[in-house]
Amino acid sequence: MKAMLCNAARGSYSVGAFNILDYNSTxxxxxxxxxxxxxxxxxxSAKTVIFWDTAPxxxxxxxxxxxxxVPIALHLDHCKDLDLIKKCIELGWTSVMIDASxxxxxxxxxxxxxxxxxxxxxxxxxxxELGAIVGVEDDIHVKEQEAHLADPAQAIQFCREVEPxxxxxxxxxxxxxxxxxxxxxxxxxxxxxxxxxVPIALHGGTGLADDVFKKCISLGCVKVNxxxxxxYDFIDGFIDYHNSHNIQYDPLKIIxxxxxxxxxxxIEKIKLxxxxxxx
Ligand SMILES: [Zn+2]
Numbered sequence: 001m002k003a004m005l006c007n008a009a010r011g012s013y014s015v016g017a018f019n020i021l022d023y024n025s026t027x028x029x030x031x032x033x034x035x036x037x038x039x040x041x042x043x044x045s046a047k048t049v050i051f052w053d054t055a056p057x058x059x060x061x062x063x064x065x066x067x068x069x070v071p072i073a074l075h076l077d078h079c080k081d082l083d084l085i086k087k088c089i090e091l092g093w094t095s096v097m098i099d100a101s102x103x104x105x106x107x108x109x110x111x112x113x114x115x116x117x118x119x120x121x122x123x124x125x126x127x128x129e130l131g132a133i134v135g136v137e138d139d140i141h142v143k144e145q146e147a148h149l150a151d152p153a154q155a156i157q158f159c160r161e162v163e164p165x166x167x168x169x170x171x172x173x174x175x176x177x178x179x180x181x182x183x184x185x186x187x188x189x190x191x192x193x194x195x196x197x198v199p200i201a202l203h204g205g206t207g208l209a210d211d212v213f214k215k216c217i218s219l220g221c222v223k224v225n226x227x228x229x230x231x232y233d234f235i236d237g238f239i240d241y242h243n244s245h246n247i248q249y250d251p252l253k254i255i256x257x258x259x260x261x262x263x264x265x266x267i268e269k270i271k272l273x274x275x276x277x278x279x
Pocket of ligand 1 (some may be wrong): 137203
């Protein structure tokens with residue numbers, strides 16, 4: 001993933017990281033990337049990994065990605081569990097995120113450093129988080145009153161001491177569906193990106209306006225996470241097809257409709273992030 005993000009930084013675009021749920025959604029991510037000739041990140045939440053276990057996920061990704069013509073990374077999103085991170089590193093994930101952002105600063109530093117130490121000899125990319133991103137991601141709930149933006153001085157110290165490959169500072173975006181207009185701290189993003197020189201990941205991508213994405217990308221976000229959109233397209237793609245063909249009861253047709261719904265949404269985002277034709 002690191003090489004993809006460095007290329008994106010040089011080319012002033014962003015790589016989409018899409019949270020998959022099963023074989024069908026994995027195939028949708030890869031086919032969307034192939035049709036647009038884009039590098040792409042298949043992202044798994046810790047919850048999804050625990051639900052299926054590692055072996056089925058690895059088998060889908062190997063089967064779909066190994067015959068693909070575009071660069072593909074397999075990334076573990078927001079993980080607090082060092083044992084699960086270790087397992088994913090050993091079994092074939094190409095990058096992992098340690099999310100110790102709910103811990104005190106020193107503890108976040110220490111846990112993040114441990115993961116870098118574990119991952120670097122195997123050439124696995126590490127993403128870390130600082131600050132608290134509001135909303136629900138996986139089973140991690142951050143209430144509005146508990147959310148706080150990353151502190152710039154701490155961000156610089158954190159990146160100097162941990163040396164992450166990718167950094168997710170809380171800059172005002174939220175996980176889940178936005179209730180109002182999000183207030184993005186663009187100055188903070190620009191400041192952190194310029195001073196740390198670490199590729200920045202943008203979390204809480206679903207629901208942001210196109211110009212917000214573009215501005216964040218222009219200020220240093222080279223990875224954009226899209227999770228909630230895929231959850232909606234996964235469920236609505238299924239329901240909408242069934243509602244309009246409810247006497248059919250042909251599961252394969254429903255799966256196909258769901259696949260196309262997911263794929264079209266992913267293609268739109270890839271084009272918006274500027275990563276089309278960058279494979
Ligand atoms: Zn996130």
